[in-house]
Amino acid sequence: MVAITTDRKGQVPYELVCGAGKAWKRQARAPNNKIAADKVSFAVKKGEQLTCVLRTWQDGKPKNLDAKSRRFRCR
Numbered sequence: 001m002v003a004i005t006t007d008r009k010g011q012v013p014y015e016l017v018c019g020a021g022k023a024w025k026r027q028a029r030a031p032n033n034k035i036a037a038d039k040v041s042f043a044v045k046k047g048e049q050l051t052c053v054l055r056t057w058q059d060g061k062p063k064n065l066d067a068k069s070r071r072f073r074c075r
Helices: none
Strands: 002-005 010-017 023-030 033-040 048-060 061-071
Touching: 002 048, 010 033, 010 061, 023 061
Parallel strands: none
Antiparallel strands: 002 033, 010 023, 010 048, 023 033, 048 061
16 A cells, blocks of 8 residues: 655655556546555465655655565465
């Protein structure tokens, strides 16, 4: 789940990058509460370590908003 707090309502462009072959450029809609939310689904392998970076654009340049790393212990 991706959630982006913004100062306006409407479409918020973003990019989620989680390593090779796992990157998405999308838009999330921010309603009156000004929190844009979107769901991105993808497959992971047992024990795979992923580091994801969430970016948006400001003045035509990418701006990092957040980054997290997690090892998936699938059963």
